[in-house]
Amino acid sequence: MSEASPKKMGFRSRLASALKPKAGKKLTKEPPPAYDYEAEVLDSLNQVNKAPPTPVQQKKPINFYNKNTTGVQAQTGELWDEAEMLHSFLRRDSFDSLASLDREHRNNRTAWDESRKRGESMIASLPPGLWEHITSYLTPTDHANLAFSCKTFHSIMGPGVFSALNLPENRQYKCDFLLPMDRLYPDHLLCFPCAVYHRRIQKGQERIKHNHTLNPIFNCPNPKLQSKARITPGWTLPFSLVQLAFRAERYGPEYGIPVESLNKRYKCRSSEWTHQTRYYFHKGHLLLRVVSTCFAEGQLPPSMQRHLLYWREDYTPYFSVCAHWRDGELMNLCKCALSHIPPPRAPITQQLKSGPAIHLALRNPKVFISLCSECRPMRRCPECPTEYLIELKLTEDKNDPDPFNRFKQAIVVTRWSDLGDGRSPESPEWKACIQEESSGFDSFKALSRRGLSGTFEAQSGVTIPGQRMLSLNPANVKEGEEGHNWY
Ligand SMILES: [Zn+2]
Ligand SMILES: [Zn+2]
Ligand SMILES: [Zn+2]
Incomplete structure (x- = not known):
């Protein structure tokens, strides 16, 4: 291979010569004169088993950024390794195609479905007294969440868990159970004193108004129990407006009002x-x-x-x-x-x-x-x-x-x-x-x-x-x- 006939050069040689740094630049490394791709790869693979390198061998590249270099390279801490760079462009450890990935995914899903069926029948087969014992450690909210999770649990626990949430002393537990459903009800708002989702009667137009102005956000039988913060004389911030601002921020404009409108x-x-x-x-x-x-x-x-x-x-x-x-x-x-x-x-x-x-x-x-x-x-x-x-x-x-x-x-x-x-x-x-x-x-x-x-x-x-x-x-x-x- 000679400099006079560049057209006959192979791809590797041309790439090697293109990457070959210009003479006189101190901070870059010159590749070996007879550059051999395979030898280079084998060399880098066998690095670990080699005896401690001689000063000449130390010039051999190890990786892109070797901080422990000495000599010329120590000025930047950088070593240029063409072989390693070419390898990094390859897709490693994978000969998968999309089809094989899809097949694997479907196999996993079938396995999951099977295990799910087995799980449900296993739940149903356990003695009811055991579930009673387990749920005795749960709060009414978690109890209801469990009954809400699948039909098997619902039939084991019966409708009593939901009616228990309606007891006045469990109002906070009921709110905790209902609150995660906010995303399902853009037209409604959870009222904390009633623990019920009321329909918003001025959807999107809810604003702070003077206390002397009638400004209901929903029709609630307990308007006096609504939590509010005093701002200045005659002006308060109802908690329901804070709720609406957060809902718009979390789920989208349909769910509440922009915070700037406050x-x-x-x-x-x-x-x-x-x-x-x-x-x-x-x-x-x-x-x-x-x-x-x-x-x-x-x-x-x-x-x-x-x-x-x-x-x-x-x-x-x-x-x-x-x-x-x-x-x-x-x-x-x-x-x-x-x-x-x-x-x-x-x-x-x-x-x-x-x-x-x-x-x-x-x-x-x-x-x-x-x-x-x-x-x-x-x-x-x-x-x-x-x-x-x-x-x-x-x-x-x-x-x-x-x-x-x-x-x-x-x-x-x-x-x-x-x-x-x-x-x-x-x-x-x-x-x-x-x-x-x-x-x-x-x-x-x-x-x-x-x-x-x-x-x-x-x-x-x-x-x-x-x-x-x-x-x-x-x-x-x-x-x-x-x-x-x-x-
Ligand atoms: Zn209410
Ligand atoms: Zn204070
Ligand atoms: Zn003063």
């Missing part, structure tokens, strides 16, 4: 507060953020601060809070933040009207206010997965007729909560958020250091400034409404 921006009907709610799925959980804003004047007396913060109807805060807001420091921190707002701007002419004393600082009060070490840090409720941040922001009041006085200080309270996995109102996060009594949830153990706020804001690419995360209730005193700290 987002809302509205003004409170009985105060100057405005709210913006946003929901977002993260790792199978529904996260909620409520940003509540209200313009606030500086140097308010305590009675005015309360007027600004509490709803007169039931003395709850105007902004969004979890069920444990009365314990701990939340309200004191809001009052502390309000106390940092400077008094309103007063030009000297205006100051002179009330007396000869002049305060130069009042001519141009500070615009950017920093809060103190008490009210600035992020706070986490120890009893539920909820975090709070209190801020003062210079905000434009578009309704103010005075164009020189449009930018005012506003108190902004942001709440982030994890509302759980939406499977049941008994899920730990949902229960912890809405239930005032302790549910045993320890948010400092359950949540990561990053916190809900960081997780939530990261989805829109926003990094919130690093804040210390403190407990909302550092003293861990639980007095609820009886406490003196909340008003």
